[in-house]
Amino acid sequence: xxxxxxxxxxxxxxxxxxxxxxxxxxxxxxxxxxxxxxxxxxxxxxxxxxxxxxxxxxxxxxxxxxxxxxxxxxxxxxxxxxxxxxxxxxxxxxxxxxxxxxxxxxxxxxxxxxxxxxxxxxxxxxxxxxxxxxxxxxxxxxxxxxxxxxxxxxxxxxxxxxxxxxxxxxxxxxxxxxxxxxxxxxxxxxxxxxxxxxxxxxxxxxxxxxxxxxxxxxxxxxxxxxxxxxxxxxxxxxxxxxxxxxxxxxxxxxxxxxxxxxxxxxxxxxxxxxxxxxxxxxxxxxxxxxxxxxxxxxxxxxxxxxxxxxxxxxxxxxxxxxxxxxxxxxxxxxxxxxxxxxxxxxxxxxxxxxxxxxxxxxxxxxxxxxxxxxxxxxxxxxxxxxxxxxxxxxxxxxxxxxxxxxxxxxxxxxxxxxxxxxxxxxxxxxxxxxxxxxxxxxxxxxxxxxxxxxxxxxxxx
Amino acid sequence: xxxxxxxxxxxxxxxxxxxxxxxxxxxxxxxxxxxxxxxxxxxxxxxxxxxxxxxxxxxxxxxxxxxxxxxxxxxxxxxxxxxxxxxxxxxxxxxxxxxxxxxxxxxxxxxxxxxxxxxxxxxxxxxxxxxxxxxxxxxxxxxxxxxxxxxxxxxxxxxxxxxxxxxxxxxxxxxxxxxxxxxxxxxxxxxxxxxxxxxxxxxxxxxxxxxxxxxxxxxxxxxxxxxxxxxxxxxxxxxxxxxxxxxxxxxxxxxxxxxxxx
Ligand code: SF4
Ligand code: SF4
Numbered sequence: 001x002x003x004x005x006x007x008x009x010x011x012x013x014x015x016x017x018x019x020x021x022x023x024x025x026x027x028x029x030x031x032x033x034x035x036x037x038x039x040x041x042x043x044x045x046x047x048x049x050x051x052x053x054x055x056x057x058x059x060x061x062x063x064x065x066x067x068x069x070x071x072x073x074x075x076x077x078x079x080x081x082x083x084x085x086x087x088x089x090x091x092x093x094x095x096x097x098x099x100x101x102x103x104x105x106x107x108x109x110x111x112x113x114x115x116x117x118x119x120x121x122x123x124x125x126x127x128x129x130x131x132x133x134x135x136x137x138x139x140x141x142x143x144x145x146x147x148x149x150x151x152x153x154x155x156x157x158x159x160x161x162x163x164x165x166x167x168x169x170x171x172x173x174x175x176x177x178x179x180x181x182x183x184x185x186x187x188x189x190x191x192x193x194x195x196x197x198x199x200x201x202x203x204x205x206x207x208x209x210x211x212x213x214x215x216x217x218x219x220x221x222x223x224x225x226x227x228x229x230x231x232x233x234x235x236x237x238x239x240x241x242x243x244x245x246x247x248x249x250x251x252x253x254x255x256x257x258x259x260x261x262x263x264x265x266x267x268x269x270x271x272x273x274x275x276x277x278x279x280x281x282x283x284x285x286x287x288x289x290x291x292x293x294x295x296x297x298x299x300x301x302x303x304x305x306x307x308x309x310x311x312x313x314x315x316x317x318x319x320x321x322x323x324x325x326x327x328x329x330x331x332x333x334x335x336x337x338x339x340x341x342x343x344x345x346x347x348x349x350x351x352x353x354x355x356x357x358x359x360x361x362x363x364x365x366x367x368x369x370x371x372x373x374x375x376x377x378x379x380x381x382x383x384x385x386x387x388x389x390x391x392x393x394x395x396x397x398x399x400x401x402x403x404x405x406x407x408x409x410x411x412x413x414x415x416x417x418x419x420x421x422x423x424x425x426x427x428x429x430x431x432x433x434x435x436x437x438x439x440x441x442x443x444x445x446x447x448x449x450x451x452x453x454x455x456x457x458x459x460x461x
Numbered sequence: 462x463x464x465x466x467x468x469x470x471x472x473x474x475x476x477x478x479x480x481x482x483x484x485x486x487x488x489x490x491x492x493x494x495x496x497x498x499x500x501x502x503x504x505x506x507x508x509x510x511x512x513x514x515x516x517x518x519x520x521x522x523x524x525x526x527x528x529x530x531x532x533x534x535x536x537x538x539x540x541x542x543x544x545x546x547x548x549x550x551x552x553x554x555x556x557x558x559x560x561x562x563x564x565x566x567x568x569x570x571x572x573x574x575x576x577x578x579x580x581x582x583x584x585x586x587x588x589x590x591x592x593x594x595x596x597x598x599x600x601x602x603x604x605x606x607x608x609x610x611x612x613x614x615x616x617x618x619x620x621x622x623x624x625x626x627x628x629x630x631x632x633x634x635x636x637x638x639x640x641x642x643x644x645x646x647x648x649x650x651x652x653x654x655x656x657x658x659x660x661x662x663x664x665x666x667x668x669x670x671x672x673x674x675x676x677x678x679x680x681x682x683x684x685x686x687x688x689x690x691x692x693x694x695x696x697x698x699x700x701x702x703x704x705x706x707x708x709x710x711x712x713x714x715x716x717x718x719x720x721x722x723x
Binding site for chain 2: 042
């Protein structure tokens with residue numbers, strides 16, 4: 001408890017500290033490059049992006065453009081002549097009160113960074129990226145959800161490795177996987193072809209996926225290994241709260257380990273933000289291209305099926321594929337899972353919104369962590385009552401965020417209902433958790449599985 | 462007042478045109494330079510290679526998808542903003558109207574031996590009456606649009622654009638009343654400027670103000686168009702020169718080329 005109190009000392013939901021706001025603005029504007037400048041300057045306020053956003057259906061004020069306006073107001077005030085001269089007349093304004101920060105936090109935590117607005121905007125403006133910039137500012141001011149701050153500090157400091165509740169979950173999954181393949185797991189082997197990279201969250205949320213991935217690699221007969229300890233809780237978790245330095249620190253640690261182990265391929269189980277972070281952002285953040293290629297397990301399986309290195313039994317399951325926004329739209333892995341699913345099941349059907357137009361489930365970028373249940377579950381694992389550490393102002397923020405999150409799931413569930421699928425297969429632990437919650441709240445009562453687990457169950461004997 | 466019309470017209474056409482051109486060029490240089498100031502050399506991840514076919518298809522989809530999405534999810538907005546205001550509104554009105562083709566032909570330098578009048582076969586007539594008469598007399602062969610000029614003429618297009626502007630202003634007012642913070646004063650000013658240009662153009666084209674009033678209307682039409690030209694690099698109108706093209710090409714390169722989204 002004491003350790004956590006220290007971790008979250010920086011969290012501040014009540015007061016307004018001008019110096020922290022100024023430092024947040026510097027950090028936020030420090031992230032503006034030529035692309036972000038386009039996102040900031042070239043919006044024409046047409047609001048064509050609004051219907052793409054899961055949170056727009058909760059309230060029109062959560063349209064991408066309306067939320068991103070918070071970033072634009074600050075940008076105009078600090079970096080444009082018109083903003084400096086005319087101020088509020090041209091919507092140029094810096095946050096000047098605790099109420100301003102409250103409103104900004106409400107907007108910033110009504111976004112999953114799904115990128116649907118990016119491909120819907122006629123000008124290719126990624127409002128989700130700007131909303132992440134606002135989170136940078138908020139985190140610097142201390143307006144950061146305690147649960148996310150705790151995860152970030154625990155991950156970067158390596159403290160998670162000493163939390164019995166967490167490590168027990170990891171050990172149990174590894175034991176199960178060893179039993180499933182009937183031999184010891186090949187931990188920390190240098191120079192293997194493939195390094196499987198399960199995160200701690202994979203073992204907590206989707207243990208079947210980790211066991212499934214290990215089973216698949218074994219059945220492929222490839223030379224593989226995996227780290228004996230998780231390389232992060234869900235690295236780089238700092239990305240969720242817009243902490244660019246935290247992202248760099250965590251990616252550096254992971255990269256150093258991977259370079260030491262020298263695998264040819266690093267294979268992820270998590271199809272959430274871990275994928276674009278490792279595959280697309282890591283070279284830019286670290287300023288170097290890694291010697292290994294980052295892939296998702298679905299890409300490896302796709303290749304193996306094509307080359308005959310893996311054989312599956314076909315079924316008639318009424319199954320669909322939910323493309324996680326980070327693996328599909330932002331990650332580029334769209335063709336592979338669809339081809340696999342078509343091969344496995346004759347009853348496969350696409351969702352009405354699929355591929356790059358997949359509908360976000362509403363749970364990404366920390367939104368799924370905003371619930372009371374999640375606080376209690378994580379508190380138990382961390383060995384502390386997280387909810388008791390939180391002040392009243394943050395509690396009321398969380399209550400509202402939880403309501404928004406639960407409402408945002410409805411649109412995805414309607415899409416699933418229209419497909420008449422009975423099983424939803426996907427690849428992101430948060431999507432799985434969110435669609436399961438959606439099935440309870442709104443139906444249809446679908447079974448939700450990670451693709452590695454699903455495929456592992458459909459391998460030829 | 463008698464002299465104001467011709468004087469205003471000459472001022473707009475000569476002096477102010479030079480000023481507007483200088484401001485426009487300065488603005489473009491400033492915006493591009495500013496843009497480059499934010500450019501940083503970074504190491505990029507190795508692109509996924511899905512082949513030239515997917516890349517070309519991706520380019521097409523990048524431009525077309527938002528338009529289809531707009532019609533699918535916000536049909537009225539698609540009809541008004543994209544179709545009436547842009548695709549069959551302002552674009553032909555500004556670039557293809559008979560008189561504009563003539564004027565641009567005079568003003569713009571030839572590029573590679575080609576003058577602006579190359580677009581003459583696509584020209585649209587100024588007035589509805591003129592269009593109807595020419596269709597009745599079977600004279601539409603001068604325009605590639607054929608009998609379509611009944612719709613594609615200055616009068617109909619200007620009316621469409623004015624209706625679209627009226628709708629946009631109304632919608633923005635409602636959105637503002639709902640407390641949506643992204644609606645700004647500049648959005649209204651931009652629409653009012655466009656409406657002003659069209660109204661004075663219409664007044665001049667139909668000689669609604671007689672005598673020197675004709676020159677006043679034409680002078681104001683040109684003057685407001687020059688204000689638009691000067692505003693282009695500094696306002697949301699920049700999307701037409703740069704923002705749209707850069708934005709879509711960047712998105713294509715990022716998602717479809719590098720990351721391989723299909
Ligand atoms: S982000 Fe794009 S779609 Fe959304 S309002 Fe701005 S220009 Fe329009
Ligand atoms: S990234 Fe997704 S959730 Fe965020 S504003 Fe855009 S559409 Fe909405």
